[in-house]
Amino acid sequence: MTTPLRPTLHNLPATLVLEGAISIELQEGIPIFRASSIIQNRIAALLAKQQISLLNSQEEKELDGYEEIDDYLSFFNRVARNLVQNTDNQTV
Structure with missing residues (x-):
């Protein structure tokens, strides 16, 4: 199984x-x-x-x-860091 290059958001929690x-x-x-x-x-x-009891389906969906x-924000942060690092490396 391969990891997609970027995460996909299907919807935002209500x-x-x-x-x-x-x-x-x-x-x-x-x-x-x-x-x-x-x-x-x-x-x-x-x-x-979640540590003390089961979440209901709505709470599980919200947490998911x-x-x-979080995956998407992490992706953006990695891209931003990589762009800056690549730009810095090209100017050295």
Whole structure:
């Protein structure tokens, strides 16, 4: 089984707050995309609940959606870092 070059988002979780869902910070001049603290807290709550009991189907779907978004953000961050590194290597 091969890993796709980029993750695919099929939909956004219905519970995802669209405004303020993503935070952007600079690391060495590169914008890094992360889930906001609100979303991180929700993920932590779902994971904590999952440790003590089963999630209902809606919660499982929500957590899966957050995982897809995390994969996509990680992809963007890797692409941004690689672009900067390639540009830096070409100018040296």
